Amino acid sequence: MAFSSVLLGWLAPALVFLLVLLLIAFLSFCVSVKYSHMKYDHIPGPPRDNFFFGHSPTILRIMNNDGIIHDKFLEWAERYGPVYRINILHYVTLCVYCPEATKEILMSPKYPKDKFVYKKLFYLFGQRFFGDGLLTARDHEQWYKQRRIMDPAFSSLYLRGLMGAFNERAEILMNSLTDAADSNTEANMLALFNCVTLDVIAKIAFGVDLDLLQNTSPFPKAIETCLKGMVHFIRDAFFELNPKNRSFIKEVREACRLLRATGAQWINERKNAMQKGDDVPKDILTQIIKAAGKEGSMTKEDEESMLDNFVTFFIAGQETTANQLAFCVMELARHPDILEKVKKEVDDVIGVRQEISYDNLGNLTYLSQVLKETLRIYPTAPGTSRDILEDMVIDGIHIPGGVNCMLSTYVTGRMDRFFKDPLKFDPDRFHPNAPKPYYCYYPFALGPRSCLGQNFAQMEAKVVMAKLLQRFDFTLVPGETFDMVDTGTLRPRSGVVCSIRHRNNNKEMTTQ
Structure with a gap:
């Protein structure tokens, strides 16, 4: 009894002390949140949903209703102007749609990638994802070293030599569409484009034949799962705390592990070939190994860094191009006059030749315009973000340093201020x-951190679209929607399901 009294006499002050510490910590947190509000509340912006959570409830509500958060950003831009602030939890974020500020921020290396977003992409629910690859590296020198080594795999001379591979993979897609036309079978164009673009990146970047139009593979599902997980991981701070999400989180981790394990296998095979002195292509895989810098004695971190870039190129080199192609078909099917015009150009430039040359691509001017307009309305990578470290002025508003900002080509591409009748294709x-x-148009970002693979992607898109337009007519099946779904990238919700018919059945293809 005496011992219990002593123990209680000791615990009571300790508990009081702990509660006081917790109260002080809570009050300190409240003061810091209030200070952050006061520091940036002179900047226009929508009313916060909550003192602590800011606008996060609005964002989560849109996500849970399967909406497009970028439409809300557009609505706020129209209401509050070219720079406004929002709060993600207690963090202040600026949304910037001022061309002059966009130029300043994206064209200069002194604005690093936003730590809130890009540091989170290092891991995905505890599993290493993009790590410190080209997309996510925030340190300019670290990024520049990798970029300089990767450049040869994207030089115009090297890309010119890839035309044979682009043609070969696109031909496999044409064979699948021929089967659909012959059997009067509906074609899910997004699914087909996902297969061909993944085939292209696997073959051209990594020297591997997947042949996804003939074979089943876990890769398309793994990529989609990782991207969906990425959206929740970045936008919902409490996603992991919900027991209902455990099975999905497990799927995301397994998908990440699959991609990295595949990368490790392909990298090891290429390293062995290089060590034996075999003739290897100067493709992305070779450059990834060179970027690690120590082919003979690599540390575990060197190996992980190679896998970071493998996952970056494997996903970025496939997903966005497939979505662009699907959106392009969707819009052409809605606009028969534009479709006929681009078909005529393809007929004039390509004729009945099966092989499309690099020079042909330069002459497909109107097709280029169609692809660019597709990315204006449907930028598959909607925007990017940077940290503003020092004070600056945007559109006459003083911006204190130490804040991150989002820049969205989706928003500017749909603003009447920049494009008259913006929703018109x-x-x-x-x-x-x-x-x-x-x-105000930057689907591949701008400046030093612009997309390294944009020429690769647009060459691929041109070859696939030119062959499709040369040989087939297509119409959307009844009931197809024109809605989007946000899976980190933007993609058509319905899959763009089409009826496929041969054009000019008596026309013979020639390889000349």
Whole structure:
């Protein structure tokens, strides 16, 4: 009894002390949140849903209703102007749609990638994902070293030599579409484009034949799962705490492990070939190994760094191009006049030749306009974000340093301020003689951190679309929607299911 009294006499003050510490910590947190609000509340913006959570409830509500958060950002831009602030939890984020500020922020290396987003992409629910690859590396010197080594795999001379591979993989897709046309079978164009673009990146970047149009593979599902997980991981701080999400989180981790294990296998095979002195291509896989810098004695971190870039190129080199192609088919099916015009150009430039040359691509001017207009309305990678470390002025508003900012080509591409009648699909906006958009159209970002693979992606898209338009007519099946789904990248919700018919059945293809 005496011992219990002593123990209680000791615990009571300790508990009081602990509660006081917790109260002080809570009050300190409240003061810091209030200070953050006061520091940035002179910047226009929508009312916060909650003192602590900011606008997170609105964002989560849109996500849970399967909406597009970028439409809300567009609505706020129209209401609050070219720079406004929102709060993600207690963090302040600026949304910037001012072309002059976009130029300043994206064209200069002094604005690093946003730590809130890009540091989170290092891991995905505890499983290493993009790590410190080209997409996520925040340190400029670290990024520049990798970029310089990767550049040869994307030089115009090297890309010119890839035309045979682009043609070969696109032909396999044409064979699948021929089967669909012959059997009067509906074609899910997004699924087909996912297969061909994954085939292309596997073959051209990594020297591996997947042949996904003939074979089943876990890769498309793994990529989709990782991207869905990425959206929840970044936007919902409490996602992991919900027991209902455990099975999905397990799927995401397994998908990450599958991609990295595949990368490890392919990298090891290529390293062995290089060590034996075999003739290997100067493709992305070779450059990834060179970027690690120590082919003979690599540390565990060197190995992980190679896998970071493998996952980066494997996903980025496939997903966005497939979505662009699907959106392009969707819009052409909605606009028969534009479809006929681009078909005529393909007929004039390509004729009945089966092989499309690099020079042919340069002459497909209107097709280029169609693809650019597709990315204006449907930028598959909607935007990017940077940290503003020092004070600056945007559109006459003083911005204190120490804040991150989001820049969205989705928002600017759909604003009447920059594009008249913005929801109208009009490829003539990108006619060679039309005024060029001033830092309000950047589907591949801008400046030193712009997408390294953008020329690769657009060459691939041109080859696939040119062959499709050369040989087939297509119409959307009844009931197809034109909605999008946000899986980190934007993709058509319905899959763009089409009826496929042969064009000019008596026309013989020639290899000349």
